[in-house]
Amino acid sequence: MLTIDHPPAPSQAAKLVLNHVSKWFQTSSLHVHALDDVTLRIAEGEFVCLVGPSGCGKSTLLNIIAGLDHADSGTVQADGKPIDEPGPHRLMMFQESALFPWLTVLGNVLFGLKLSNRLSAAERREKAEYFLELVGLKRFMHSNVHELSGGMKQRVALARALAPNPSVLLMDEPFGALDALTREQLYGDIQRIWSQHRKTILFVTHNVREAVCLGDRVILFSPHPGRIREEFAIPLPRARDINSVDLARYATEITRVLKGYVESEVAG
């Protein structure tokens, strides 16, 4: 494990600003209130985790910020400009690996680079190799996607998301399908990469420990309708170890609060 200095405090400039965002979904039988009056400010370079049970609208919120979906009311801004379509400054990493099986590992990382930058082929290649090196997979760059393990796939997905140099990284339960050991490695990797590259990261998970391990702030969501319930600052020094006692203490407290919301919901 690398030792990392405590990252500099994020600058106060708001990177993402959400004001009173609401969203409804209409299905044939149901009218779902997915997000209810969500207001959120995320500073430049901040690592924010959204935690909540499944179906609480976390992913919907991420999709709206990514520009893949639209809010029914309220405003969503990145760098002071309203978000109305996907942009290369906000890249998303998905739950299951959304790598393209018709491309090699290198081809996948190059995909976004070809779209977002006016780089020469050699520069693109150099960049792609740099990010593959960063996630420790450079020697697999000519491999096919199906030859990689689940953890390796998510590493490639991370390299692919980082390569076009986005300022915001949106991560939708990226480690949900991985085994515990692989996940722990990736917690280390993501903290190291974040401290080196200072992206603004919005990380969605239902795993409280994961959220406490990674986030500067943990934001608690409750479902039906999806809304922000509480916010916790996590002042633990980095790099954090998911198995540390301090971290467990925070996680226990947050889990207790979360359970309260879920139970009150069940009780009606």
Next chain:
Amino acid sequence: MITRWLAASLFFVGLILAWHLVVKAQIWSPLLLPSPASVFEYLQGAAQDGTLEEATLVTVRRLLIGYGLGIIVGLPLGLLTASFRWCHDTIGILALGLQTLPSVCWVPLALLWFGQSESAMLFVVVMGTVWSLIIATDNGVRTIPPIYSRAARTMGSTGLHTWTHVIVPAALPFLLSGMKQGWAFAWRSLMAAEIYVTILSGFGLGQLLHYGRELHAMDQVIGVILVIIVIGLAVDKSLFAPTERFMYRRWGTARG
């Protein structure tokens, strides 16, 4: 690899030997079942005087043009029916209906519309190819996990780029199986057309087969059938098999 070749060769040599023995046993009249040697003799003669080469060229040319046209028309239409509901409800249903029509049924229509011409041939081949290709393409595009285009969109891919760089490659295994099926249909419909329609602009393998029957030349009938089989095999092995192998390596599964 060598043992596989050996096993395959042994099998086919055995098959010819069995054929030879059955002819030797004289169960059926040699007029109905010619010996392998006489079929080989016919093929040799036809190859030497050029009839075989000419007929093969005529047939393969019709096939390539018709199949090519079928792909040029079928693929884009399939992409359309997959992306627009109203295309699916119109062209899609039309394709589904016409695909069930055996392509030999187009022959009388083609003859009345185009007369004894190359156009009639092409029409039959295109009709045999295009509908199944539309349906295969449509199915292929519909089975693509939506996460691919969502991921591409977040990376800044839009419109045409998403189509050419994400949707078409993602559907490739299905497109290939559609093209393979289209090829089989094209080949069958062309043979049907050539057997039923005598066209003065070119004398294809089907017509050679037809005249074999008229002349009661069983060695010619069987010889031409063999040629037709060999062409079918050769196309599969040279065109589709390498693409399938590539796909197997990339995707890790032989989907489609």
